[in-house]
């Protein structure tokens with residue numbers, strides 16, 4: 534008979550909840566997870582079109598070498614091999630002069646690879662690189678007066694960044710990592726991310742899932758749960774946390790049932806936390822959210838896909854355009870991503886992108902591809918699908934530094950998990966997975 538350490542109840546089946554469940558199971562705890570929707574995965578999920586048998590993600594999710602906790606989780610879920618890895622820093626871009634540019638650090642790793650990539654990037658001259666290096670130096674050694682600025686935009690102003698360094702380095706970096714523009718990125722978080730990215734060899738490697746999010750994270754988690762006897766209940770909403778003294782007694786579900794355990798983890802998203810006001814109080818404040826728009830394009834032939842993806846790299850970026858990235862999904866399917874869409878206006882109607890019709894967003898996409906590609910072969914589109922994820926991430930502004938809670942609550946047996954808890958990372962898979970792992974460690978430490 535397996536002796537369990539105690540029973541842990543988790544509310545929320547996104548990656549934070551999944552991570553907490555898996556790492557607690559490894560430590561010998563009995564786990565029960567409750568998810569309010571009919572599926573696990575939260576903000577990482579795939580649509581399955583039963584008619585065409587197609588599967589596509591709510592948005593491409595990119596991982597990086599510094600996602601250590603996520604890689605540990607994928608190892609346990611047996612899906613680590615479903616990631617394309619460059620083994621060096623490498624990014625390819627097209628600009629609106631139809632030129633290709635590469636940030637190519639291949640052959641060298643860590644900081645040396647990064648420096649090589651900057652030196653070879655034809656969008657930057659010596660002055661641009663010098664300006665960038667002042668900021669990187671400040672973050673890496675935390676010695677500099679520039680870090681007293683409250684956001685990335687202020688840092689860029691106080692370090693006299695050049696127009697090129699802003700347009701072709703800082704802006705793409707800000708939307709890709711933080712899903713927002715430079716004025717919304719807190720200095721504290723920015724400095725931590727840069728320091729972390731350059732702290733170890735391999736941290737800058739980009740990892741692109743080669744399979745759907747469903748297959749990489751969700752199906753594998755469900756299989757793991759079944760094999761390990763982790764109970765999970767879908768379409769099962771937790772509505773309150775009942776306390777007595779400094780302890781949680783039970784959670785209540787929407788049918789009024791009591792769910793009892795020894796330890797409890799609230800792994801709900803940032804916009805739901807305020808629903809549990811008795812245990813979690815931000816004094817009426819809340820984290821702001823930021824939108825990601827994904828455009829899936831299914832083509833009748835592979836011409837445009839061959840033109841976009843000239844080798845095995847499954848991801849390319851765009852400069853001077855509304856669209857940010859394109860990802861190869863298969864020989865007749867690619868997806869386009871527009872990050873931080875709340876701060877972008879349509880070049881067609883002038884409306885904020887999140888308010889534009891799907892037809893207009895499709896038009897912007899095609900027009901940007903025409904601007905960027907030399908031999909643009911008009912894709913014969915069989916079908917397109919546009920997904921606006923309005924609460925894809927929280928905005929990591931200065932206020933968020935104060936609003937993100939620690940994983941330990943003021944109650945002895947209650948913990949918080951989620952990408953929005955104070956993990957030191959932006960709103961990412963790694964932050965979610967790390968938060969779940971921290972909760973598992975905090976619970977286990979109580980036993981020692």
Ligand SMILES: Cc1cc2nc3c(=O)[nH]c(=O)nc-3n(C[C@H](O)[C@H](O)[C@H](O)COP(=O)(O)OP(=O)(O)OC[C@H]3O[C@@H](n4cnc5c(N)ncnc54)[C@H](O)[C@@H]3O)c2cc1C
Pocket residue numbers: 544545546547548549550567568569570573574575576577591592593594595596769770771772800801802803805825827922924925926950951952953960961962963965
């Ligand atoms: C389009 C898009 C693109 C993204 N791209 C990237 C990327 O490239 N790289 C990256 O690292 N990250 C990316 N992210 C962010 C990443 O998806 C999130 O940071 C991560 O999934 C958050 O996980 P979580 O578990 O903290 O929260 P969630 O995924 O929001 O999970 C919370 C869960 O709690 C459930 N829940 C809510 N209320 C209750 C309740 N009362 N009772 C029970 N259950 C409840 C919800 O239904 C949900 O399943 C992207 C997100 C989106 C949407």
